[in-house]
């Protein structure tokens with residue numbers, strides 16, 4: 493199959509603008525005083541929605557690049573992941589600053605009373621080391637294997653984010669279920685790929701002629 497190549501600079505600029513579009517939309521609505529009767533709730537939901545969407549997209553980069561033979565997709569994963577973290581930060585700060593107004597007693601009460609907060613915070617905290625070590629410098633510092641192992645935390649983030657959403661909805665569970673199915677599919681792909689690689693390795697060893705080490 494013919495490999496699709498994108499102009500590296502412009503495709504990244506386009507993606508950057510696309511990932512910022514929700515923030516502009518939110519700012520535009522705020523400017524027009526169009527954030528519904530409960531702006532804090534609106535911002536919390538809006539930023540939470542974008543955080544989980546981008547987490548799911550990040551999880552699908554590897555399956556899509558392999559299945560569609562689009563190796564260049566990998567160049568976009570870091571930016572999408574960082575934007576997921578960005579919207580998760582806005583989401584967390586809205587709750588922490590605007591909703592709870594930095595009132596630590598109320599925040600503690602929330603932890604005890606609302607289990608979905610613990611799931612959300614776990615998802616968010618797991619993203620912090622991923623965002624910090626997302627640069628090429630950190631890949632070099634940690635070494636490819638250790639970096640990859642650390643970045644498997646994104647699977648935990650995906651699961652915890654879905655649990656967070658599932659626990660917080662009162663009746664209509666369709667969206668948390670949809671995200672749950674997508675995360676499960678992305679993880680199932682990795683398990684299948686791992687099983688295939690594990691099953692294929694000894695077979696390759698058996699069939700390949702022993703090469704002399706020169």
Ligand code: HEM
Nearest residue numbers: 536537540541543544580584587612613615616653657660
């Ligand atoms: C990766 C991290 C997180 C993701 C992906 C996420 C995602 C979401 C989603 C999708 C919603 C529902 C939006 C809707 O109904 O349209 C939501 C709501 C909410 N999240 Fe998060 N969240 C995360 C972390 C957190 C954290 C750290 C906190 C606070 C400590 C938090 C507090 C809330 C609250 C208070 C709501 C609204 C609940 C309600 O309306 O009753 N979230 N979040």
